[in-house]
Amino acid sequence: MDDLNALLKRAESNEDFRKLLEKLRWAEGFKCPRCEGSHYSRIKTRGLLQCRTCRKQVSATSGTFLHGVRNLRAWVKAILSFREEDSHSAVAQALLLDRSYATTWFMLHKIRMVLGSSLYNLTFEAEGALAVPCSFLKPALFKASSEGEPPQPRCKTVLSREMVSRACSFIVYLLDVFHGVSRKYSQVYAFEYALRERSSELTPLRLIGCFVRGSPMLRRDIFECFSPFLLYF
Ligand SMILES: [Zn+2]
Incomplete structure:
Protein backbone atom coordinates (compact mmCIF):
# COMPACT_ATOMS: atom_id res chain seq x y z
CA MET A 1 0.00 0.00 0.00
CA ASP A 2 2.89 2.32 0.76
CA ASP A 3 4.02 2.57 -2.81
CA LEU A 4 0.42 3.23 -3.88
CA ASN A 5 0.19 6.11 -1.43
CA ALA A 6 3.46 7.47 -2.77
CA LEU A 7 2.16 7.05 -6.29
CA LEU A 8 -0.98 8.99 -5.41
CA LYS A 9 1.05 11.76 -3.81
CA ARG A 10 3.23 12.14 -6.87
CA ALA A 11 0.48 11.67 -9.44
CA GLU A 12 0.06 14.66 -11.72
CA SER A 13 -0.78 13.53 -15.23
CA ASN A 14 -3.65 11.38 -16.48
CA GLU A 15 -1.07 8.73 -17.19
CA ASP A 16 0.02 8.71 -13.52
CA PHE A 17 -3.59 8.32 -12.40
CA ARG A 18 -4.18 5.56 -14.93
CA LYS A 19 -1.24 3.64 -13.47
CA LEU A 20 -2.59 4.13 -9.99
CA LEU A 21 -6.06 2.89 -10.96
CA GLU A 22 -4.50 -0.08 -12.69
CA LYS A 23 -2.68 -1.05 -9.52
CA LEU A 24 -5.80 -0.59 -7.44
CA ARG A 25 -7.96 -2.61 -9.80
CA TRP A 26 -5.54 -5.50 -10.15
CA ALA A 27 -3.97 -5.40 -6.70
CA GLU A 28 -3.84 -9.20 -6.74
CA GLY A 29 -2.46 -9.32 -10.26
CA PHE A 30 -4.11 -8.91 -13.65
CA LYS A 31 -7.31 -10.84 -14.27
CA CYS A 32 -8.96 -10.70 -17.68
CA PRO A 33 -12.62 -9.65 -17.31
CA ARG A 34 -13.63 -11.99 -20.13
CA CYS A 35 -11.71 -15.23 -19.53
CA GLU A 36 -10.09 -14.58 -16.15
CA GLY A 37 -6.67 -15.22 -17.67
CA SER A 38 -3.75 -13.73 -15.77
CA HIS A 39 -1.22 -13.26 -18.57
CA TYR A 40 -1.17 -10.06 -20.53
CA SER A 41 0.96 -7.92 -22.71
CA ARG A 42 0.97 -4.17 -22.68
CA ILE A 43 -0.01 -1.98 -25.61
CA LYS A 44 2.02 1.01 -24.58
CA THR A 45 0.82 3.46 -27.18
CA ARG A 46 -2.81 3.17 -26.05
CA GLY A 47 -2.37 2.49 -22.35
CA LEU A 48 -4.12 -0.86 -22.69
CA LEU A 49 -3.45 -4.38 -21.48
CA GLN A 50 -4.17 -7.27 -23.81
CA CYS A 51 -5.09 -10.70 -22.45
CA ARG A 52 -2.74 -13.31 -23.89
CA THR A 53 -5.41 -16.00 -23.85
CA CYS A 54 -8.45 -14.35 -25.45
CA ARG A 55 -6.77 -11.18 -26.76
CA LYS A 56 -9.31 -8.86 -25.11
CA GLN A 57 -7.95 -5.37 -24.67
CA VAL A 58 -8.73 -3.69 -21.38
CA SER A 59 -7.77 -0.53 -19.57
CA ALA A 60 -7.78 0.18 -15.84
CA THR A 61 -11.21 1.70 -16.18
CA SER A 62 -12.96 -0.38 -18.84
CA GLY A 63 -16.18 -1.90 -17.58
CA THR A 64 -16.01 0.05 -14.30
CA PHE A 65 -17.77 3.18 -13.05
CA LEU A 66 -15.03 5.23 -14.69
CA HIS A 67 -15.47 3.57 -18.07
ZN1 LIG B 1 -8.95 -13.05 -21.61
Missing part, protein backbone atom coordinates in the same frame (compact mmCIF):
# COMPACT_ATOMS: atom_id res chain seq x y z
CA GLY A 68 -14.66 5.94 -20.92
CA VAL A 69 -13.33 8.68 -18.65
CA ARG A 70 -10.38 10.44 -20.27
CA ASN A 71 -9.59 13.07 -17.72
CA LEU A 72 -8.73 10.76 -14.86
CA ARG A 73 -6.89 13.49 -13.01
CA ALA A 74 -9.99 15.65 -12.68
CA TRP A 75 -12.14 12.68 -11.69
CA VAL A 76 -9.81 11.44 -8.98
CA LYS A 77 -9.55 14.98 -7.61
CA ALA A 78 -13.33 15.30 -7.57
CA ILE A 79 -13.65 11.92 -5.82
CA LEU A 80 -11.11 12.90 -3.19
CA SER A 81 -12.89 16.19 -2.60
CA PHE A 82 -15.55 14.15 -0.77
CA ARG A 83 -13.02 13.57 1.99
CA GLU A 84 -12.44 17.25 2.51
CA GLU A 85 -14.03 18.93 5.45
CA ASP A 86 -15.47 21.95 3.83
CA SER A 87 -17.84 21.08 1.07
CA HIS A 88 -17.63 23.08 -2.14
CA SER A 89 -20.52 24.01 -4.35
CA ALA A 90 -20.51 22.72 -7.92
CA VAL A 91 -19.55 26.21 -9.09
CA ALA A 92 -16.49 26.34 -6.83
CA GLN A 93 -15.58 22.80 -7.81
CA ALA A 94 -15.83 23.71 -11.48
CA LEU A 95 -13.29 26.47 -10.97
CA LEU A 96 -11.00 24.20 -9.00
CA LEU A 97 -11.20 21.40 -11.53
CA ASP A 98 -11.08 23.71 -14.51
CA ARG A 99 -14.24 22.14 -15.99
CA SER A 100 -17.54 23.63 -17.05
CA TYR A 101 -20.34 23.88 -14.51
CA ALA A 102 -22.44 21.26 -16.33
CA THR A 103 -19.58 18.76 -16.49
CA THR A 104 -18.76 19.27 -12.84
CA TRP A 105 -22.40 18.92 -11.82
CA PHE A 106 -22.55 15.63 -13.70
CA MET A 107 -19.26 14.39 -12.23
CA LEU A 108 -20.28 15.17 -8.67
CA HIS A 109 -23.64 13.43 -9.05
CA LYS A 110 -22.10 10.35 -10.53
CA ILE A 111 -19.62 10.25 -7.66
CA ARG A 112 -22.49 10.61 -5.18
CA MET A 113 -24.33 7.69 -6.77
CA VAL A 114 -21.30 5.42 -6.67
CA LEU A 115 -20.31 6.42 -3.15
CA GLY A 116 -23.92 6.21 -2.01
CA SER A 117 -24.19 2.59 -3.06
CA SER A 118 -20.67 1.67 -1.97
CA LEU A 119 -20.95 3.23 1.45
CA TYR A 120 -24.52 2.15 2.07
CA ASN A 121 -23.50 -1.22 3.48
CA LEU A 122 -20.91 0.34 5.71
CA THR A 123 -23.29 2.96 7.04
CA PHE A 124 -26.78 1.60 7.41
CA GLU A 125 -26.30 -2.12 7.75
CA ALA A 126 -23.82 -1.65 10.54
CA GLU A 127 -25.53 1.07 12.54
CA GLY A 128 -28.98 1.63 11.18
CA ALA A 129 -30.12 5.02 9.92
CA LEU A 130 -30.06 7.90 12.36
CA ALA A 131 -33.55 9.34 12.59
CA VAL A 132 -33.47 12.93 13.73
CA PRO A 133 -36.75 14.75 14.28
CA CYS A 134 -37.15 17.92 12.26
CA SER A 135 -37.84 19.90 15.42
CA PHE A 136 -34.34 19.11 16.60
CA LEU A 137 -32.82 20.49 13.40
CA LYS A 138 -34.89 23.66 13.57
CA PRO A 139 -31.98 26.09 13.94
CA ALA A 140 -30.66 25.03 10.54
CA LEU A 141 -33.91 24.72 8.62
CA PHE A 142 -36.08 27.34 7.07
CA LYS A 143 -39.45 26.87 5.49
CA ALA A 144 -39.88 27.36 1.75
CA SER A 145 -43.00 29.36 0.92
CA SER A 146 -44.50 26.40 -0.98
CA GLU A 147 -44.40 24.10 2.00
CA GLY A 148 -47.37 23.20 4.12
CA GLU A 149 -47.29 22.42 7.81
CA PRO A 150 -45.14 19.40 8.60
CA PRO A 151 -46.88 16.32 9.98
CA GLN A 152 -46.69 16.21 13.75
CA PRO A 153 -44.61 13.34 15.06
CA ARG A 154 -46.80 10.69 16.63
CA CYS A 155 -44.34 9.59 19.24
CA LYS A 156 -41.53 11.27 21.05
CA THR A 157 -38.15 10.25 19.68
CA VAL A 158 -35.54 9.65 22.31
CA LEU A 159 -32.05 10.47 21.13
CA SER A 160 -29.04 8.90 22.78
CA ARG A 161 -26.09 11.08 23.73
CA GLU A 162 -24.14 9.82 20.70
CA MET A 163 -27.07 10.54 18.40
CA VAL A 164 -27.41 14.05 19.80
CA SER A 165 -23.74 14.69 19.14
CA ARG A 166 -24.01 13.45 15.55
CA ALA A 167 -27.19 15.44 15.00
CA CYS A 168 -25.41 18.54 16.33
CA SER A 169 -22.56 18.05 13.87
CA PHE A 170 -25.16 17.83 11.12
CA ILE A 171 -26.73 21.12 12.23
CA VAL A 172 -23.33 22.81 12.29
CA TYR A 173 -22.64 21.49 8.78
CA LEU A 174 -25.94 22.85 7.46
CA LEU A 175 -25.31 26.24 9.01
CA ASP A 176 -21.61 26.48 8.21
CA VAL A 177 -21.60 25.26 4.65
CA PHE A 178 -25.05 26.26 3.44
CA HIS A 179 -26.16 28.91 5.96
CA GLY A 180 -29.26 26.84 6.64
CA VAL A 181 -31.34 24.86 4.17
CA SER A 182 -34.95 24.51 3.18
CA ARG A 183 -36.73 21.83 5.17
CA LYS A 184 -38.13 20.43 1.93
CA TYR A 185 -34.65 19.44 0.75
CA SER A 186 -33.17 18.58 4.12
CA GLN A 187 -33.16 14.87 3.26
CA VAL A 188 -30.90 15.52 0.27
CA TYR A 189 -28.51 17.46 2.46
CA ALA A 190 -28.60 14.66 5.01
CA PHE A 191 -27.57 12.25 2.27
CA GLU A 192 -24.72 14.53 1.27
CA TYR A 193 -23.63 14.92 4.87
CA ALA A 194 -23.62 11.15 5.48
CA LEU A 195 -21.62 10.60 2.29
CA ARG A 196 -18.99 13.12 3.26
CA GLU A 197 -18.82 11.93 6.84
CA ARG A 198 -18.29 8.34 5.72
CA SER A 199 -15.89 9.27 2.93
CA SER A 200 -13.68 11.20 5.31
CA GLU A 201 -13.26 8.03 7.38
CA LEU A 202 -11.84 6.12 4.42
CA THR A 203 -8.27 6.33 3.23
CA PRO A 204 -7.86 8.08 -0.15
CA LEU A 205 -6.95 4.79 -1.80
CA ARG A 206 -9.99 3.01 -0.40
CA LEU A 207 -12.21 5.82 -1.62
CA ILE A 208 -10.76 5.72 -5.13
CA GLY A 209 -11.00 1.93 -4.95
CA CYS A 210 -14.82 2.23 -4.89
CA PHE A 211 -14.59 3.35 -8.52
CA VAL A 212 -12.43 0.65 -10.06
CA ARG A 213 -15.23 -1.88 -10.03
CA GLY A 214 -18.95 -1.84 -10.71
CA SER A 215 -20.27 -1.28 -14.19
CA PRO A 216 -20.55 1.80 -16.38
CA MET A 217 -23.46 4.13 -15.66
CA LEU A 218 -25.59 5.71 -18.32
CA ARG A 219 -25.66 9.48 -18.39
CA ARG A 220 -29.43 9.29 -18.68
CA ASP A 221 -29.77 7.30 -15.44
CA ILE A 222 -27.72 9.82 -13.55
CA PHE A 223 -29.76 12.75 -14.81
CA GLU A 224 -33.04 10.94 -14.12
CA CYS A 225 -31.98 10.05 -10.63
CA PHE A 226 -30.96 13.54 -9.67
CA SER A 227 -33.12 15.82 -11.73
CA PRO A 228 -35.67 16.39 -8.94
CA PHE A 229 -32.85 17.84 -6.91
CA LEU A 230 -31.53 20.30 -9.43
CA LEU A 231 -32.07 23.02 -6.87
CA TYR A 232 -29.43 21.42 -4.75
CA PHE A 233 -26.19 23.37 -4.95
